[in-house]
Amino acid sequence: MAWREHVDVAIVGAGILGLATARALVLERPDLSVAVFDKEDGIARHQTGNNSGVIHAGVYYKPGSLKARLTLTGRAELVELCREHGVRYDLCGKVIVATRPDELPRLEALEGRATANGVAVERLDAAGLRELEPHAAGVAALHVPSTGIVDFPAVCGVLARAVTEKGQELHLGTPVTGLVEEAHSVVVEAGDEYLRAGVVVNCAGLQSDLVANLAPTSHTDVRVMPFRGEYYKLKAHRRDLVRNLIYPVPDPAFPFLGVHFTRMIGGGVEAGPNAVPALAREGYSWRQVHGRELGEVLRARSSWVLLRKYWRTELGELYRSASKAAFVKALQRLVPDVQAEDLVRGGAGVRAQAIAPDGTLLDDFAIVETARMVHVVNAPSPAATASLAIGRHIAGLVTAHL
Numbered sequence: 238m239a240w241r242e243h244v245d246v247a248i249v250g251a252g253i254l255g256l257a258t259a260r261a262l263v264l265e266r267p268d269l270s271v272a273v274f275d276k277e278d279g280i281a282r283h284q285t286g287n288n289s290g291v292i293h294a295g296v297y298y299k300p301g302s303l304k305a306r307l308t309l310t311g312r313a314e315l316v317e318l319c320r321e322h323g324v325r326y327d328l329c330g331k332v333i334v335a336t337r338p339d340e341l342p343r344l345e346a347l348e349g350r351a352t353a354n355g356v357a358v359e360r361l362d363a364a365g366l367r368e369l370e371p372h373a374a375g376v377a378a379l380h381v382p383s384t385g386i387v388d389f390p391a392v393c394g395v396l397a398r399a400v401t402e403k404g405q406e407l408h409l410g411t412p413v414t415g416l417v418e419e420a421h422s423v424v425v426e427a428g429d430e431y432l433r434a435g436v437v438v439n440c441a442g443l444q445s446d447l448v449a450n451l452a453p454t455s456h457t458d459v460r461v462m463p464f465r466g467e468y469y470k471l472k473a474h475r476r477d478l479v480r481n482l483i484y485p486v487p488d489p490a491f492p493f494l495g496v497h498f499t500r501m502i503g504g505g506v507e508a509g510p511n512a513v514p515a516l517a518r519e520g521y522s523w524r525q526v527h528g529r530e531l532g533e534v535l536r537a538r539s540s541w542v543l544l545r546k547y548w549r550t551e552l553g554e555l556y557r558s559a560s561k562a563a564f565v566k567a568l569q570r571l572v573p574d575v576q577a578e579d580l581v582r583g584g585a586g587v588r589a590q591a592i593a594p595d596g597t598l599l600d601d602f603a604i605v606e607t608a609r610m611v612h613v614v615n616a617p618s619p620a621a622t623a624s625l626a627i628g629r630h631i632a633g634l635v636t637a638h639l
């Protein structure tokens with residue numbers, strides 16, 4: 238194995254967080270050398286490239302949490318970057334629909350949370366909802382005008398260019414397979430080379446716990462649980478059922494938002510995603526099974542604690558994954574006119590959701606530091622929306638270590 242030149246900062250992962258961190262470093266510390274490594278042959282090949290493309294407004298998150306703070310600032314920076322670089326986006330707004338009276342207290346709680354986070358929302362009655370979304374049915378709704386849609390892979394293209402145009406390095410097809418933390422640097426094994434980095438940043442998404450565990454100094458008991466989100470697409474002649482984005486009131490005990498309708502920036506309307514346990518970290522269908530990864534999940538006590546807690550919800554999710562009729566039924570609660578024949582199977586994305594040893598799903602973004610490393614161990618939705626703020630936050634942590 239050959240040795241490459243020393244870099245000040247090595248970043249693992251060219252998803253939106255790795256690239257946003259690299260760009261923030263390039264802008265704030267042009268004196269530093271930065272190298273980004275991704276195991277795939279292109280950027281944004283995992284969560285970032287397979288998500289719903291929504292610019293979240295900041296309604297759902299606990300006031301004062303990293304999620305709430307970084308989403309609000311990151312959202313504004315994202316819109317600014319799109320404007321500046323001609324990336325397609327549309328602040329089209331969304332509605333969160335209470336379909337039954339027993340959902341009203343939760344809708345009210347969401348309204349309170351949005352207000353506490355400084356997000357403007359408007360309460361709608363059934364008639365007000367129909368004015369915005371003529372095919373949606375509900376007893377009441379929240380209108381969130383600042384929600385939008387965007388082309389996240391195109392955002393990543395802008396970030397990657399900002400990094401490489403300044404002469405910094407982006408190495409694709411180069412997996413990071415070893416990390417040894419020493420007193421003043423980290424030895425990184427990347428592809429078929431070694432290099433020494435002043436600081437390593439781990440933005441490896443679905444693999445982030447495994448990357449942290451490459452170095453004994455940053456061993457973590459937090460595990461990534463892969464939750465696949467499967468989508469259907471509305472057939473072209475039925476797209477008029479949905480003007481923009483229609484969401485249900487989420488189950489507050491479950492960290493996912495429930496199947497919804499999303500108009501995509503590239504055209505078309507997607508329905509989903511559900512949330513089923515994937516049988517591989519990069520398991521985009523039931524056929525993709527990874528024996529070792531699955532074995533690890535089944536052996537971990539935390540998986541069983543999680544199952545005990547969510548078995549009812551997960552049974553419903555599994556049923557909706559196996560049965561199109563069940564998926565359609567969930568969608569019909571929001572838009573009664575939608576029928577099975579209006580939908581065709583779409584793609585899927587896999588969420589990296591961190592789980593603590595006691596079986597708790599980590600809610601907030603989580604970053605763990607050692608003397609020379611910064612590991613992003615939990616960055617689920619809306620981390621793409623918040624990415625520019627997260628990148629600046631991480632860049633601040635990195636420079637403090639140098």
Ligand SMILES: Cc1cc2nc3c(=O)[nH]c(=O)nc-3n(C[C@H](O)[C@H](O)[C@H](O)COP(=O)(O)OP(=O)(O)OC[C@H]3O[C@@H](n4cnc5c(N)ncnc54)[C@H](O)[C@@H]3O)c2cc1C
Nearest residue numbers: 250252253254276284285288289291413442466586620622
């Ligand atoms: C179905 C779904 C819908 C979502 N919808 C939204 C939404 O509408 N709005 C929103 O804001 N957020 C959404 N999210 C969340 C958002 O997509 C993620 O929070 C965000 O993309 C995380 O970015 P990342 O860079 O951390 O991870 P990723 O995009 O997964 O990037 C990680 C990268 O690390 C690389 N990597 C892994 N291991 C190694 C290694 N050993 N060596 C080198 N490279 C490695 C991978 O190849 C990958 O490119 C959604 C997520 C999913 C899955």
